[in-house]
Every structure is written in C-alpha cells, then in structure tokens.
Amino acid sequence: MIRHLHDYIPVNSLKELHTYQKILDNTAIIVLADSDKHVLYVNQKFCDVSGFSRAQVIGQPIDNLRHEDNTAEKLKDKWQTLESGEIWKGELLNKKNNNDTYWEEAVIYPFKENGAKPYQYLSIGSDISPFKNAMLIKDQFLANMSHELRTPLHSIYSLTHLLEETTLTNEQNNYVENILSATDILIRMIEDMLDLNKIENGQIKFQNKIFNPNLVVNSLSKIFKEKAKEKNLEFKLECDPSMPEFVLGDPFRLKQILIHLLENAVKYTQKGNIELLCKLAGKASDSFFLEFYVKDTGIGIASENLSIIQEKFIQEVMNDKRVFMGQGLGLSIVKQLIELQNGEFTINSKEAEGTQVRFVIPYKFPGGNTVESQTIVDKTDSKTINGLKVLIAEDVDINQLVIKKHMQKFGFIAEFAENGKIALEKLKNGSFDIVLMDMQMPVMDGYEAIKIIRTEFPENIKNIPIISITASVMGEAPHKCFEAGANDYVPKPYNISDLRQKMEKWVNEKSSVNNNIQDIMQENSKKEYESLIDLEYLNQLSEGDDDFSISMLSYFLDNTPSVISEMKQFYEEKDWKNLRNVAHKFKPQLTFMGIKSIFNEVETIEQNAASVANLTDIPSLIDKSEKVCLQAMTEIKHELEKLLDKNQE
Amino acid sequence: MKILVCEDDFMMIKAIEHKLQREGYEVEVANDGRVASDKIRNSDFDLIITDLLMPFTGGLELINMTRNELNKTTPIIVLSKVGNEETIIEAFKLGADDYLTKPFSPNELSIRVKRFLLKR
Numbered sequence: 001m002i003r004h005l006h007d008y009i010p011v012n013s014l015k016e017l018h019t020y021q022k023i024l025d026n027t028a029i030i031v032l033a034d035s036d037k038h039v040l041y042v043n044q045k046f047c048d049v050s051g052f053s054r055a056q057v058i059g060q061p062i063d064n065l066r067h068e069d070n071t072a073e074k075l076k077d078k079w080q081t082l083e084s085g086e087i088w089k090g091e092l093l094n095k096k097n098n099n100d101t102y103w104e105e106a107v108i109y110p111f112k113e114n115g116a117k118p119y120q121y122l123s124i125g126s127d128i129s130p131f132k133n134a135m136l137i138k139d140q141f142l143a144n145m146s147h148e149l150r151t152p153l154h155s156i157y158s159l160t161h162l163l164e165e166t167t168l169t170n171e172q173n174n175y176v177e178n179i180l181s182a183t184d185i186l187i188r189m190i191e192d193m194l195d196l197n198k199i200e201n202g203q204i205k206f207q208n209k210i211f212n213p214n215l216v217v218n219s220l221s222k223i224f225k226e227k228a229k230e231k232n233l234e235f236k237l238e239c240d241p242s243m244p245e246f247v248l249g250d251p252f253r254l255k256q257i258l259i260h261l262l263e264n265a266v267k268y269t270q271k272g273n274i275e276l277l278c279k280l281a282g283k284a285s286d287s288f289f290l291e292f293y294v295k296d297t298g299i300g301i302a303s304e305n306l307s308i309i310q311e312k313f314i315q316e317v318m319n320d321k322r323v324f325m326g327q328g329l330g331l332s333i334v335k336q337l338i339e340l341q342n343g344e345f346t347i348n349s350k351e352a353e354g355t356q357v358r359f360v361i362p363y364k365f366p367g368g369n370t371v372e373s374q375t376i377v378d379k380t381d382s383k384t385i386n387g388l389k390v391l392i393a394e395d396v397d398i399n400q401l402v403i404k405k406h407m408q409k410f411g412f413i414a415e416f417a418e419n420g421k422i423a424l425e426k427l428k429n430g431s432f433d434i435v436l437m438d439m440q441m442p443v444m445d446g447y448e449a450i451k452i453i454r455t456e457f458p459e460n461i462k463n464i465p466i467i468s469i470t471a472s473v474m475g476e477a478p479h480k481c482f483e484a485g486a487n488d489y490v491p492k493p494y495n496i497s498d499l500r501q502k503m504e505k506w507v508n509e510k511s512s513v514n515n516n517i518q519d520i521m522q523e524n525s526k527k528e529y530e531s532l533i534d535l536e537y538l539n540q541l542s543e544g545d546d547d548f549s550i551s552m553l554s555y556f557l558d559n560t561p562s563v564i565s566e567m568k569q570f571y572e573e574k575d576w577k578n579l580r581n582v583a584h585k586f587k588p589q590l591t592f593m594g595i596k597s598i599f600n601e602v603e604t605i606e607q608n609a610a611s612v613a614n615l616t617d618i619p620s621l622i623d624k625s626e627k628v629c630l631q632a633m634t635e636i637k638h639e640l641e642k643l644l645d646k647n648q649e
Numbered sequence: 650m651k652i653l654v655c656e657d658d659f660m661m662i663k664a665i666e667h668k669l670q671r672e673g674y675e676v677e678v679a680n681d682g683r684v685a686s687d688k689i690r691n692s693d694f695d696l697i698i699t700d701l702l703m704p705f706t707g708g709l710e711l712i713n714m715t716r717n718e719l720n721k722t723t724p725i726i727v728l729s730k731v732g733n734e735e736t737i738i739e740a741f742k743l744g745a746d747d748y749l750t751k752p753f754s755p756n757e758l759s760i761r762v763k764r765f766l767l768k769r
Contacts, residue, residue, distance in 0.1 A: 541664050541755050548667045555659055584702070585658055587730075591752040592660050 029104060033062045033121040037079070040120070049127045051097030062121075067093040067101050082110045082121060091128065103132040142197050149190055151396070154492040157183045158402040161496065192333060199336045206341060210366045211251035213290060214243055217278055220255065224262045228274055231266065240279030244288050247363035250341070254361070257337055258292070260330040261357050265296035272297030272354070287362045297354040306349055334359075388412040388507060391432040393423035393449065394469070395441045403436070406496055412503075415637060420444030422561050424452060427461060429630045434507050436499075439470040439481060446470075447484040454485035465506035467499075532632040534594030535639060541592075546643050553640045556593050557633055563589075564626045567605065571618055579618075580609035593636060598628045650766055651675045655685040655699040655711060656728065661751070665698065668755045669762065682706025689715055689723075696765055697725045698749075701736055709740060716744035724765040728753065 024030065025044045032041040039057050047053060050065070057065065063075060070093050081088045088108045093101055106125030110118035160183065164176050198204040221237040228235035258276070265274045274296045281291035331347070334357075338345040343361035390407055394400050395418045407414035415430065417423035420437075421444040427435065435453075439446035446468055454462060468481040468489040481489040488502050535549075542549045563586050570579035583606035590599055601621045608614045652674050656662050666676045677694070679685035683705040689697065697715070701708035708727060715721050727740045727748040737748050747761055 537752065541668065543671060543755075545667065545671070548663070552660055552663055555663070559659070588658055588751055589660050592664065 027126070029106075029123075029125045029127065031062065031065075031123045031125075033123070035117055035119045037062050037121070039065070049096075049102055050094065051100075056097070062123075065094055067095050069093050069101075078108070082108060082118060085110055085112045085118065092125075102127050102129045104128065139197065142194070146190060146194050150492050153183065153187060153190070155399065155402070157187065158399075158406075158496075162402065162405055192330060195333050195337075199333065199340070204337075204340060206250040206253060208248055208364075209251060210246050210248055212246055213251075213254065213278070213363070214239055214245065216251055216255050217258070217276065220258050220262065221276055224266060224274070224276075227266050231269070233266065233269055233271070234273035236273060236275045238275070238277045240277075242280040243278060243290070244280060244363075246366040247288055247290070248366045249361070249363040253337055253341065257334050257359070258294070260334045261294040264330060265294055265298065265355070268300075268355070269296045269298030281360055284362065287364045289360050289362050291358065291360045293356065293358050295354065295356045300351040300353055300355055301347075301349040302351055306347065388434065388503070389430070389432045390414045390434055390436060390503070391417065391423060391426055391430070392436045393417045393420060393441060393446065394436070394438040395419055396438075399438075406499075410500055413641070418442075418561070420446060420449030423449055425561075425630060427453065427457070427464070429627075430634055432464060434503055435464055435466045436503075437466055437468045437486065439468050446486075447480060450481075450484040450486055465503075467502055467506065531635060532595055532597060532628060533635050533639075534596065537594055538592055546647055550640065550643050550647075552592055553636050553643070556589055557636055557640070559589070560629050560633060564622070564629060567622050567625075571622065576609045576612050576615075580606050583609060593632065595628065595632050598625045601625050650695045651677065651693075652696045652698065652762070653677050653679060653685070653688055653694040655679045655682065655697065655703060655708070657681055657700065657703050661700070661728075664755075665753075665758065668758055672759055672762070674762070674766075682708075682711055685711055686714055689721070690719065693721075694723055696762060697723055698728060698762075699725060700728045701733070701740070709736070709743060712740055712743040712745050726761060726765070 021043075027045070028043075029046045029049055030041075030043040031039060031046060034040050039060050039062050042052075042054055042057055046057075050057075052065075066075065074090070078088050078090065087110070088106075090106065092104050092106055094104050096102060104125040105128045106123050108121055108123040111120040111122065112118040156179070160176060160179050164173075164180070168176060195204070217237065217239055221235065225235045225237075262274070262276065275293065277293040277295075279291055281289040283289065335345045338359045338361060341361050343359055345357070345359045347355065347357050349355040388410075390412050392400070392403055392407075392414055394403065394416060400416050404414050404416075415426060415432070417426050419441045423435070423437065424444075426432075437446040437450060450466055450468070453464070453466065465488075466486045468484075468486040469492055470481060470489060487506050490499050490502060538549055538552060542552075563582060566582050567579060570576075570582060583602050586602055587599065587606070590596075590602060601624055605618055605621050605625075608618055650673075652669055654662060654665050654669075654676055656665065656678070657680055662678055662680075666678060669676050677688065679688050681704040685699065685703070686706055688694075689711070697711075699708045699711055706714075712725055712727075715723060715725065724746045725744065727737065727745045728751055729737055729740075729748055730751050737745075740748065746765065749758060749761060
C-alpha cells in the first residue's frame with residue numbers, strides 16, 4: 001500500500017516511511033484484507049513466518065490462512081466484532097506453507113466510513129509459537145507432576161489414617177495428627193495448582209446437572225459447624241425459603257467455591273462467628289440468580305492485597321509470594337470459577353474486622369425434565385452392605401494393602417488384580433458386586449478394561465458398577481473415565497468415606513435395578529462344591545504356623561498369573577526352553593497347594609516343550625491349567641481370608 | 650548348627666526353611682548356584698541341601714566344587730524330583746551323601762538332616 005503513496009509524498013518523508021516499514025516488517029506480521037475478507041497485502045515478516053510467498057496468498061480469502069483447529073465459533077465471533085466496527089484482539093492458529101502451524105497473537109483494525117461495512121481490515125500480529133509451546137510443555141509437566149505427587153501422597157495419607165487407628169501413645173497420636181493435617185494442606189495445594197492451571201488454559205469444564213442447591217449448602221454447613229466448634233466459633237446458616245429446590249448447573253463447582261470460602265473463614269477467624277447465607281436474588285427468563293454470602297469476623301485482608309486478588313491475573317497472583325502464602329490462591333480460584341459461570345464476585349474486608357464475600361451465580365431452570373441425578377446427596381442414612389464382593393484392579397502393592405484394610409473395615413471382601421487383563425479374567429470367573437479400577441496399570445490400563453467389560457461381557461456382568469480411581473485429574477481424565485463407561489470416579493488420594501459412599505450408592509442403584517446378585521452368588525456357590533485344592537500337605541508342613549501358610553498361599557496367588565501368562569508368551573514365541581523351565585518350576589507350587597487336577601497337564605507341557613514334540617497340544621493344556629488355576633485361586637483366597645481373619649482376632 | 654539351602658523356587662525355600670527353623674537350625678539360603686558356590690567357598694556349614702537344577706551353577710557342579718576343588722567334607726543332601734535316578738547316581742559319584750525327592754515329606758527331611766548332624 002505504501003507504494004501507492006509514492007506520488008503524493010516528498011522524498012524525505014518517504015525515506016522515513018521506509019524506515020518505519022523496515023522496523024514494522026522486522027517485528028510484526030501484517031496482513032491487509034479487503035471488504036470481502038480477501039488478502040490485499042502481506043508484509044515480509046508474514047512471508048518469513050508462514051513460508052508463503054505474496055503471490056500465493058494475495059487474493060485468497062483470509063480465513064484460508066487460518067488452521068482448521070480454530071473453532072468456527074471463534075472466527076465467526078471475530079468477524080462479528082470487526083463488522084460492527086470494533087477492534088478484535090486474540091490468538092489465532094495459522095497455517096504455514098509446509099503444512100505446519102504457528103500461533104499468532106493479533107490485533108485487527110477495521111477501517112470504516114460512515115457506518116457502512118468496513119472497507120478494509122488491517123491485522124498486526126506477532127508469532128507467539130515459542131511461548132505457546134512452552135505453555136504446552138508446562139501443562140504436560142504439571143500433569144505429570146500431579147500424577148507423580150499424588151501417588152506417594154496417597155500412600156502417606158492412607159497409611160497415616162491406618163496408623164491413626166492403631167493403639168498409640170498420646171505423643172504418637174499428636175505426631176500422627178500433625179502428619180495428617182500437613183498432608184491435607186499439601187493435597188489442597190496440589191489441587192489448587194491443578195485448578196489454576198486448568199483455569200488458565202481454559203480447560204475447565206462445567207457440568208450441567210440438575211441439583212438441589214439447598215442440599216449442597218446443608219451438607220457443607222454440617223462439616224463447617226464442626227470445624228467452627230473446634231475453634232469455639234459460632235456458625236450460622238441462613239437458607240432463605242426463596243431458594244429454588246432444583247437448578248441446572250455444576251454442583252461440584254459450587255461446593256468447591258463454598259469450601260474454599262468457608263475454610264478461609266474458619267482459618268482466619270480467632271473469635272466471633274462465621275455466617276453462610278443464601279437466597280434467590282432474582283429470576284431471568286430462563287435462569288435463577290442465586291446469591292451467597294460468606295461472612296467472618298476474622299483478621300481480614302489488607303487493602304493492598306485485596307486489590308491484588310480483585311484485579312490481577314492469576315499468573316501475577318502466583319508471582320506474588322505474600323498472597324500465595326496467604327489466602328490469595330484460593331480466592332483467585334473462587335473468583336475465576338464464579339466468573340467463568342457468568343457469575344459475579346465481590347469481596348469486602350477490613351483488617352481486624354472481618355471479611356465478607358458475596359457472589360451470585362446464574363443457574364438455568366431445570367426445565368420440564370425429571371430429576372435425573374444428583375451428585376451431592378446426603379448419604380448418611382444409606383444402608384450399609386455387608387459382605388460386598390469387590391474386585392480391585394490396582395498394581396501398586398502399597399495401595400493394595402491400604403485398600404484391603406479399608407475394605408475389611410467396611411466388611412467388604414476384596415480381591416485384587418494387578419492389571420486390567422487379570423481383572424477381566426477374574427471378573428469373568430468370579431461373582432463380584434462392584435469393581436474399583438485404577439486407570440493407570442501395566443499390560444492393560446483401566447480405560448481399555450472398562451470398555452471391554454461394557455461391550456464384550458455377558459449380560460449379567462456387563463453392567464456391574466465400576467468406580468475408577470485415577471491420579472491424573474488434569475484435563476480430560478475424569479471425562480475419559482466416564483467415556484470409557486465408568487459409573488463414577490474417585491481421585492487419588494481418595495477420601496475413604498467418599499469412596500465408601502460412592503460404592504454403596506452404585507451397589508444400591510444396581511441392586512434396585514437388578515435384584516438377582518444373590519441368586520447368582522448362590523448359583524456360584526453350588527458350582528464350587530468340588531474343591532480343586534487340597535491343603536493337607538501345606539498344613540503338614542506348617543505345623544500350625546499360620547504365618548507360614550499365609551506366605552505360601554499369598555505367594556501362589558501373586559505368582560500364578562504371571563506363570564500362566566509366561567507360558568502363553570513362551571509358547572507364542574516358540575521359546576521351548578523357557579516354556580519347559582516355567583512348567584517345571586510350576587509343579588512344586590501345584591503340589592504345595594494340592595492342585596492335583598492339572599498336575600499331569602503341566603507335566604505334559606514340560607515334557608512336550610523339552611522334547612519339542614506334540615507342540616500343538618500345548619495351547620489347550622495351558623488353557624485348562626489357566627481355568628483350573630483361576631478357580632483354585634478363588635478357593636485359596638477364601639482360605640487366606642480365613643487365616644487372616646483368625647490372626648486378626 | 651548352620652545349614653545352607655541351595656534352591657531357586659520361592660515356595661520350596663520357604664517350606665524347607667520353615668521346617669528346619671522349627672527344628673532349631675540356623676538356615677542360610679542361596680537362590681542360585683553362583684551365590685551358593687560363593688557361600689560354600691567363604692564360610693563353613695554343618696550341612697548343605699541342594700537342588701540339582703539352578704541358574705548359573707547346577708547342583709552337580711556345586712558338589713564337584715565342594716568335594717574335589719575345596720576338599721570340604723560338609724555333608725550334602727541332594728533334592729531331586731522322582732524318576733531322576735541317573736542324575737542322582739551321578740551326584741553320589743561326585744560325593745553327595747543322601748537325597749530327598751520333591752515334594753519332600755517334612756518328617757523325612759527332619760530325620761535325614763538330624764542323622765547327619767548327630768554323626769558330626
């Protein structure tokens with residue numbers, strides 16, 4: 001365009017203009033488009049970054065330069081803003097000549113005369129790909145870290161809870177309590193970090209569920225009444241009768257917001273009271289505006305910090321150590337969560353007088369739908385189910401131990417599978433009421449296992465309740481659990497009572513739909529009348545030493561699945577030497593367990609492999625061994641449980 | 650009384666160890682032939698119980714080493730499966746003193762072990 005000006009401008013000014021052009025060309029990507037959104041001009045920087053020549057792009061529709069991953073919505077929104085004569089700012093993913101892409105942060109100006117359609121559009125942008133890539137790496141890093149941190153934290157948390165229940169001296173008890181509260185803080189901080197990351201990346205998703213806001217408020221007030229009482233604070237709940245019974249929105253986020261606010265209130269108040277108020281602030285054509293207040297008489301927040309929380313971006317809040325160490329992180333999250341739901345957040349605070357947080361969130365009318373589901377239900381009166389049979393797919397030993405103890409305490413019977421594949425086998429052969437599935441496992445992960453259960457299993461097992469346990473809560477993980485077909489999910493480290501509630505909820509739901517679990521169990525017990533194991537030899541060896549028997553039985557249970565899978569693998573690989581060795585070593589183990597019915601089969605596998613003869617017989621021999629072993633393992637598990645129970649008394 | 654058990658199968662080790670410990674013996678375990686030969690070289694035992702098939706160094710080599718290389722007279726009981734007579738004879742030729750078949754009877758193990766240790 002500058003070339004056209006040639007005739008009108010004196011030489012000196014022209015030189016100056018050239019200088020400006022050079023500067024601009026070295027810094028910004030410039031694209032000019034006509035009223036029909038076709039490219040009129042691109043500068044050298046554009047050509048350098050994109051790899052397109054001018055000739056390739058001039059005359060093309062400008063949206064052709066954008067990559068398909070820009071949502072149509074975003075592009076539409078962009079043109080709407082521009083056509084109305086306003087400047088548009090934002091990030092765009094653009095194509096390169098070599099099919100690669102780059103991120104551009106652009107400002108687009110519409111040139112317009114007298115209210116008509118703009119006659120030209122000028123876009124000035126810069127290539128922000130390196131920054132975007134760094135962000136991606138950061139996200140990935142955080143996601144990995146969260147997994148790495150959660151798993152050991154889970155162990156600490158759960159084991160400490162177990163420790164708490166043993167007989168402890170006062171001093172020890174004190175230490176345990178301190179460990180627990182420190183762990184709580186650590187868990188909360190990790191959760192906050194993850195939430196912040198999600199918010200910053202616009203990854204956070206809100207559910208659309210019908211729920212009762214009164215229940216959310218009531219269940220929280222019960223918890224915080226206790227916490228306030230411990231600090232000799234008064235806790236007041238005022239739930240206005242105007243509150244609607246059902247609304248459509250995200251109950252989990254509401255709960256999260258209130259927990260953040262109430263925890264801060266309790267934490268920063270030494271005397272006085274804490275109030276939680278809620279009411280219907282107004283109605284629009286399709287939504288309720290619910291208004292919540294959390295008030296305390298605590299230490300308050302200094303005005304300079306208040307403005308930080310109010311105005312600054314999260315990134316800056318995180319950079320500000322003072323705020324991070326205090327309550328700023330939580331409040332920033334709360335503010336973001338509310339605003340992302342189109343709500344409004346205000347905070348008033350005076351040092352030494354107290355803090356008052358008010359927020360309003362619009363929730364849609366639940367519509368004509370019947371109430372489908374509620375995530376937050378007060379389950380205190382739900383009936384307890386004794387002797388629930390639980391299949392737990394979990395590969396980490398320490399987690400197995402912890403879950404096992406908890407299941408015993410609940411009166412549930414737990415059985416373990418180290419990976420998804422084993423879980424499928426056990427599920428096929430046993431009768432279970434519910435499955436807890438860790439999503440990260442070797443050999444076959446939880447996602448795949450659930451998919452197979454849901455699609456390929458016989459009718460009576462297919463619909464078994466499955467709760468997934470996952471350490472990765474970043475982004476899509478929970479969503480992926482549901483997509484795979486899980487009924488529910490619990491993040492690690494999980495809250496024990498939460499896990500129990502969820503288990504009971506799903507089992508109750510299932511049994512109300514399908515009341516024949518009992519029948520199936522009876523049928524199975526009939527099938528098992530013929531015992532496959534004979535522990536006489538083992539008892540003779542143990543001479544009444546149960547610890548010895550326990551270690552032998554456990555070893556067999558631990559070791560056998562890998563023996564079977566190794567036999568299969570070596571057969572497939574035609575590794576006869578190793579097949580022979582595995583079969584050979586398996587025989588004494590069968591002897592210890594008194595599993596006589598496949599002794600000959602395993603012996604034949606060994607011999608055929610040793611002599612490399614009759615190899616085609618082997619698969620069916622392995623198959624039979626596997627079936628018998630799985631059944632035998634169920635029996636062995638019962639024996640093991642008997643011994644463990646006996647030794648606990 | 651210190652007994653060395655050379656065996657690579659976990660359950661078999663557990664079972665032998667359990668029985669011997671109940672009888673009041675001190676038990677040391679070698680999970681493979683290499684560990685076993687190091688232990689025999691470097692310390693003295695009152696009795697050695699050895700499997701024939703083990704990783705790295707088999708039972709026969711172990712017996713040969715103990716008797717003909719180290720010139721040790723430590724009693725050796727061979728553990729072997731039934732129907733392996735030829736190898737057992739080989740073991741005796743090399744200097745083994747007794748043998749037990751797998752799966753072993755706990756009382757038989759106890760008696761055979763006691764017999765050697767009383768002799769000493």
